[in-house]
Amino acid sequence: MSSEPLAFELSQRGHRTTDQPISYLMAEALRRPNLISLAAGFVDDQTLPREAVAEAAAQLLSDPQTARSALQYGTTQGYSPLREAICEHLNALDHTPGRYQPQDVVVTTGSQQLLHLLTEVLIDPGGIVVTAWPTYFVYTGVLEAFGAQVRGVDMDEQGIIPEALDETLSRLEREGHLPGAGAGIVYITSYHQNPTGLTLSAQRRPRIVDIVRRHSEKAGRRILIVEDAAYRELTFHGEAPPSLRSFDEKGEYVALLQTFSKPFAPGMKTGYGLLPRDLVGSVLLQKTGRDFGSSNFNQQILNLVLRNGAFEAHVKKLCAAYAVKRDAMLAALDEHLGNIPGAGVTWTKPAGGLYVWLTLPPGMDAGRDGRLFGRSLEQGVLFVPGEYCYPPDPTRQAPGNTIRLSFGVADAQQIRRGVERLGQAIASLGRE
Amino acid sequence: MSSEPLAFELSQRGHRTTDQPISYLMAEALRRPNLISLAAGFVDDQTLPREAVAEAAAQLLSDPQTARSALQYGTTQGYSPLREAICEHLNALDHTPGRYQPQDVVVTTGSQQLLHLLTEVLIDPGGIVVTAWPTYFVYTGVLEAFGAQVRGVDMDEQGIIPEALDETLSRLEREGHLPGAGAGIVYITSYHQNPTGLTLSAQRRPRIVDIVRRHSEKAGRRILIVEDAAYRELTFHGEAPPSLRSFDEKGEYVALLQTFSKPFAPGMKTGYGLLPRDLVGSVLLQKTGRDFGSSNFNQQILNLVLRNGAFEAHVKKLCAAYAVKRDAMLAALDEHLGNIPGAGVTWTKPAGGLYVWLTLPPGMDAGRDGRLFGRSLEQGVLFVPGEYCYPPDPTRQAPGNTIRLSFGVADAQQIRRGVERLGQAIASLGRE
Numbered sequence: 001m002s003s004e005p006l007a008f009e010l011s012q013r014g015h016r017t018t019d020q021p022i023s024y025l026m027a028e029a030l031r032r033p034n035l036i037s038l039a040a041g042f043v044d045d046q047t048l049p050r051e052a053v054a055e056a057a058a059q060l061l062s063d064p065q066t067a068r069s070a071l072q073y074g075t076t077q078g079y080s081p082l083r084e085a086i087c088e089h090l091n092a093l094d095h096t097p098g099r100y101q102p103q104d105v106v107v108t109t110g111s112q113q114l115l116h117l118l119t120e121v122l123i124d125p126g127g128i129v130v131t132a133w134p135t136y137f138v139y140t141g142v143l144e145a146f147g148a149q150v151r152g153v154d155m156d157e158q159g160i161i162p163e164a165l166d167e168t169l170s171r172l173e174r175e176g177h178l179p180g181a182g183a184g185i186v187y188i189t190s191y192h193q194n195p196t197g198l199t200l201s202a203q204r205r206p207r208i209v210d211i212v213r214r215h216s217e218k219a220g221r222r223i224l225i226v227e228d229a230a231y232r233e234l235t236f237h238g239e240a241p242p243s244l245r246s247f248d249e250k251g252e253y254v255a256l257l258q259t260f261s262k263p264f265a266p267g268m269k270t271g272y273g274l275l276p277r278d279l280v281g282s283v284l285l286q287k288t289g290r291d292f293g294s295s296n297f298n299q300q301i302l303n304l305v306l307r308n309g310a311f312e313a314h315v316k317k318l319c320a321a322y323a324v325k326r327d328a329m330l331a332a333l334d335e336h337l338g339n340i341p342g343a344g345v346t347w348t349k350p351a352g353g354l355y356v357w358l359t360l361p362p363g364m365d366a367g368r369d370g371r372l373f374g375r376s377l378e379q380g381v382l383f384v385p386g387e388y389c390y391p392p393d394p395t396r397q398a399p400g401n402t403i404r405l406s407f408g409v410a411d412a413q414q415i416r417r418g419v420e421r422l423g424q425a426i427a428s429l430g431r432e
Numbered sequence: 433m434s435s436e437p438l439a440f441e442l443s444q445r446g447h448r449t450t451d452q453p454i455s456y457l458m459a460e461a462l463r464r465p466n467l468i469s470l471a472a473g474f475v476d477d478q479t480l481p482r483e484a485v486a487e488a489a490a491q492l493l494s495d496p497q498t499a500r501s502a503l504q505y506g507t508t509q510g511y512s513p514l515r516e517a518i519c520e521h522l523n524a525l526d527h528t529p530g531r532y533q534p535q536d537v538v539v540t541t542g543s544q545q546l547l548h549l550l551t552e553v554l555i556d557p558g559g560i561v562v563t564a565w566p567t568y569f570v571y572t573g574v575l576e577a578f579g580a581q582v583r584g585v586d587m588d589e590q591g592i593i594p595e596a597l598d599e600t601l602s603r604l605e606r607e608g609h610l611p612g613a614g615a616g617i618v619y620i621t622s623y624h625q626n627p628t629g630l631t632l633s634a635q636r637r638p639r640i641v642d643i644v645r646r647h648s649e650k651a652g653r654r655i656l657i658v659e660d661a662a663y664r665e666l667t668f669h670g671e672a673p674p675s676l677r678s679f680d681e682k683g684e685y686v687a688l689l690q691t692f693s694k695p696f697a698p699g700m701k702t703g704y705g706l707l708p709r710d711l712v713g714s715v716l717l718q719k720t721g722r723d724f725g726s727s728n729f730n731q732q733i734l735n736l737v738l739r740n741g742a743f744e745a746h747v748k749k750l751c752a753a754y755a756v757k758r759d760a761m762l763a764a765l766d767e768h769l770g771n772i773p774g775a776g777v778t779w780t781k782p783a784g785g786l787y788v789w790l791t792l793p794p795g796m797d798a799g800r801d802g803r804l805f806g807r808s809l810e811q812g813v814l815f816v817p818g819e820y821c822y823p824p825d826p827t828r829q830a831p832g833n834t835i836r837l838s839f840g841v842a843d844a845q846q847i848r849r850g851v852e853r854l855g856q857a858i859a860s861l862g863r864e
């Protein structure tokens with residue numbers, strides 16, 4: 001008798017956690033070796049900082065004393081010299097010398113872990129999370145798993161729209177959802193957003209902080225702005241605006257999350273955040289139960305590269321390399337999608353990051369089950385259907401005519417060919 | 433007007449998560465530089481594998497292709513060649529060539545993360561978790577945060593007592609707690625347990641699996657045995673018994689958790705588990721939302737050291753070094769605690785691991801607020817009060833007269849002096 005095993009009874013969160021749609025796309029990419037993938041948000045293999053890491057690792061391990069320190073357990077909060085170097089880095093970016101303090105920094109297994117920890121600490125099922133519309137799709141999956149009450153706020157070329165955020169928070173108050181279960185989170189990717197490539201403009205930043213402060217005071221409890229600045233350093237020319245955090249003078253309303261993955265090396269899986277001081281303890285308690293600290297070895301390597309200039313030099317190199325690829329993508333979009341008869345396609349012009357966001361004519365379905373996705377696969381190009389990037393807001397209908405393209409992994413030639421194929425797929429549907 | 437900031441409203445889990453008592457002990461150790469700490473479960477600084485890691489890192493980073501692979505994102509489940517090498521390692525330990533499969537292995541940020549993930553996937557508030565009495569104290573904090581319904585099962589020199597486990601599960605059934613919220617977990621540290629140093633005997637292992645299988649069938653859903661084998665490789669002489677997992681022939685009831693922290697380098701923060709196949713997907717979904725994979729760089733280094741023999745060589749060196757310190761501790765206990773007038777102190781004789789467990793006379797309070805703890809600090813020695821190691825079982829009263837000593841960090845001379853001081857503290861209380 002071949003017997004079926006007894007079932008495990010999953011927890012509620014286990015039941016609410018569903019597969020990330022990106023898994024399907026990655027599997028599709030593997031199945032079709034000739035496919036050009038403009039889908040993955042990975043960084044460019046060719047730009048990884050081999051020598052900087054090799055040098056730092058060798059230095060660390062050549063001295064028995066530093067080697068022992070790096071190979072031993074660290075602390076849950078993170079390697080103290082690294083937290084100091086991080087503060088110097090953030091203070092330099094924001095022109096706020098001496099303002100940010102190591103005791104407010106937590107180092108995590110990528111900034112994703114910190115995003116998850118903050119949600120864990122603040123959000124019960126039914127808790128309010130407001131995000132941009134569209135937003136980072138891995139977080140939308142997390143929000144579903146937490147059973148959060150989600151609202152999406154419109155963006156324009158200057159990023160999330162303050163009046164729309166204000167109105168959304170007011171509506172939540174009128175409907176009795178705010179205050180609700182948990183403190184509430186406003187999640188904003190403030191630089192070169194995933195998926196749109198848009199950056200929140202400098203003049204909107206203090207207004208966003210003010211709006212959240214005002215609604216917190218109305219609700220009688222603090223709402224936290226989670227500022228995801230994963231792509232901050234990937235600003236190709238000139239200077240990016242100061243962080244939302246810099247406009248929160250007492251450090252009460254904004255948690256600023258950054259990472260070494262995008263601007264340096266994803267394989268080190270190290271991110272960090274500058275938190276409101278009274279949240280640090282709660283986040284560390286959760287992190288203690290999960291892992292009591294991320295890889296100390298990697299943290300000590302990153303401490304060296306931040307201090308010896310290798311990080312900054314690498315960021316410059318990266319920005320130059322990605323700017324070329326961004327330009328290749330925008331030029332190819334002009335050439336191949338700028339003039340498709342009967343199909344007015346528009347797209348964003350990002351000043352950094354890894355993504356361009358396309359909007360097709362309203363009737364055209366860019367979803368995974370639509371004709372364009374299948375036709376594009378036949379043509380040999382993979383994109384992320386924009387539908388994945390809309391958070392689970394029960395009050396809104398996600399549009400079906402958007403696309404995320406990434407210029408992260410493919411080289412300039414593949415990017416041009418991929419965009420050409422996409423143009424052919426769109427044009428062929430227009431003709432039918 | 434200096435205004436207090438508005439409060440954040442923490443989630444339920446945020447509220448339920450309290451500080452780990454060990455934090456107090458670590459702070460105490462830092463405050464008193466002349467203190468001999470027999471408290472921390474850290475590994476010995478002098479034994480960390482500096483050269484093995486330096487060689488593997490240099491090899492990995494000297495070749496542009498392997499360097500790129502190591503510095504790029506990995507997968508959520510873990511680096512596939514490492515998962516293969518792990519299976520070979522586990523199959524060698526269990527003498528089960530070819531039996532364990534890489535698709536059932538998940539690599540995590542220390543085995544602590546996997547323990548947390550399994551609890552997340554299976555346990556809702558009120559869910560049943562059965563542990564040894566006493567057990568690993570970091571996990572008891574996690575169980576409180578999850579709001580689990582916990583029961584502790586007695587141990588003797590052969591480890592957890594099968595009849596007592598059987599009776600505990602039967603009682604939970606009679607009381608209507610099983611089946612309950614979630615699938616239920618039986619958590620067993622099967623080798624050189626933290627805190628007692630005791631190993632589950634070979635003949636008890638198949639019986640434990642049978643008992644859990646039988647109660648699962650009665651409950652109509654599977655109960656998972658989480659076998660924490662963090663100290664497995666630290667078996668000082670001869671061979672340790674095969675894993676509980678090896679007696680679970682179809683791989684349905686046991687998740688076997690091991691780590692590179694204790695037998696190699698905690699700074700790499702890499703652990704792993706061999707899971708029932710139908711749990712892998714649920715665990716990976718949770719891990720995706722938390723970090724979508726642990727450090728790929730560290731995994732690729734560990735893959736090299738597992739394959740080039742450096743791991744095995746290091747384990748041999750470690751075992752020799754720790755055996756000397758274990759012997760020093762046991763000899764010092766004989767000398768200084770074996771014959772205290774009016775105080776019959778007994779202790780375990782571990783065959784490996786990092787810990788010795790002391791039982792004082794029933795009336796003697798070894799708790800943090802008791803006289804012995806304070807007197808020991810005055811004498812200059814720190815221990816972990818055994819009271820921290822009892823899980824929150826509402827049906828039992830934790831004894832106050834136990835102590836965990838670790839021979840992990842201190843050298844042999846410090847161990848001898850530390851035990852002498854402890855003996856003086858106990859004797860001085862006996863005289864009062």
